[in-house]
Amino acid sequence: MKNFSHLLIKEIKELLNKQLIISLVVMLMIFNFIGNVTKSEMKKAMARQKIALLDLDKSAISRNIVAALNMANFIIVEKSGEKEKVVNEIRNSDLDLLVVFPPGFGQSISSFQPSQLETYSYLRGISPIGARKLDIVNAVLRATNDFLFNDFLKKKVPDLDPNLLKAPIKSREFVVVREQMAEGSASMVIGSLLAQSFILPIILMVIVMYSAQMVITAIAMEKQNKTLETLLTVPISRGSIVTAKMLAAGLVGLLSATVYMFGFRNAFSFTTSDVSQALSGVAPIMQQLGLTMNTQGYALFGISLFLAILCALSLATILGVLAEDYRTAMNLQFPLVFLVMIPYFVSLFTDINTLSLPAKILVLAIPFSHPFFATQNIMFGHMNLLWFGIIYNFLFVSVMLWWTARIFSTDRVLTMKLRWRKKKVVL
């Protein structure tokens, strides 16, 4: 035990070196920068939108619409003069939208003729956040039509609520999950679940990838620095050497992933907090539907994650033995990264239960897949799938650890190499 802890400390110190600490700090700074830029862009997109308006009609109706737009959270910058001149003038301003009321606009509306107002959107680049500004065209039209419709109805039928006429049918929405039922919007429930689970796949991917990378690097560096042979002849069991390496890699990988996630969360906190705020009313519905994780659920998720990390570490240890140096070790990480990316993208874009059988088998054969779907399985009561994942990963880890221990206790730890030219493993 004394020798084990001694070796473990050395392994942690080796992995937690200056280069790693610097790279983590730099990563935090980059995340901070990205976060600040994105937040300020989001703020701009969410703020009251400034639009230019040219009223060539000057009718009572057009003036009323301008007043209504002002009230509908737009900042109106009124322009005057010839249309072509104004269109050109705005090219060089910071305004992104020009609305033009053509002459006779009010007259057409009064006589129930189809009326057109003109909108000019100024595109100055492409970005997802910037694209939200273009929605203001639709918002302006919606606000204008709403105003005209309400105004017309008030004049014609003063006693009738325009909203009642616009939407005479109201609905009561119910959501059913297994045996539970609650009144509420299904889209809100789904939205809330997605908002809460948005960060989870990324955390899982980072933890698994970091841990695997650490252990491959640790073994490859022993080989590159020619220290492995000496280490294997000191009075400590081979099992302790493997365990110390895997444990150190797991701990440093977890630490790196925590730092990474801290930076990521800070950078993109606006997204989750805004959504959570918007969906805060859904919490009681979720509770009623049993879509919350209890202690047992968290424990099962923890077991699933722990086993997946062990799978990654044991696989990476074997790959590390195959590596002759640091460069080869980097190349050998690709199969692992690929295996982690598959469940990551599946969990982001689709539901595992809706995949075809061969695709489902393929995804579930990857040991890292199971924690990606564990929370969903727990919440929706797919316990068979959850337990299958836990048992599968347990068996996978057992076989891998047995194999790793065998490799380390035989000549293979020194003689096993990947020969790319012959494309086979030489044992």
Add this chain to the structure above:
Amino acid sequence: MAPVLEVEELKKKYGSLEALKGISFRVEEGEIFGLIGPNGAGKTTTLRIISTLLTPSDGRVTFLGFDLKKNPEKFREKISYLPEEAGAYRNMKGIDYLNFMARFYASNESEARLFVERAIGISGLGERLKDKAGTYSKGMTRKLLLARALMTKPALAILDEPTSGLDVINSLEVREMIKGFTKEGVSVLLSSHNMLEVEFLSDRVALIDRGVILDSGTPRALKEKYQADNLEIVFRRAVQ
């Protein structure tokens, strides 16, 4: 007197390649036993088996009465192995490396300190031990590793090409270090393709070629037997 190490009919196969074809020799207490032979003769394989890195295909190795197959951990406790192309952890200071290795062999803190103090003396690296091993020259690294191998006063030090890649001055210093240590009761099993070096260092030598020991004895007896001036000629005549 019982030998420290006894190797009997040792065989090693790598697939179809027979690296050792049944070699036998003994190392007595306090002696330097040299294995000499060209590259690929089976020297390193022999040393790697005795230091528990490789498993033998057949034959028997006993060290202080312990059988290699049954008690490899006993070998690791009392044997120090210096591989031919060994290195130290590049991010560790020389002194930290010695501390790290000493703790595996020491039963308590004060014994570990004693080992390290001895290693400081053996290495002769002085203040440079406070620098990271990654900044050392090849000669300095070799001295550090030799100090590591000898600091615990092992019952048997296994040294594979101890002066490999060193310049003349460093080679001489390392040879003196090895020679000096056997006076304190440490047995040494070393290998080299530099036969003059082995002749200078060894009490007894074994000539090994293609996995077979051709002959063994004291350098003087072998030179007389083959009527040669040095071991290089002895080896050539033994092969013929």
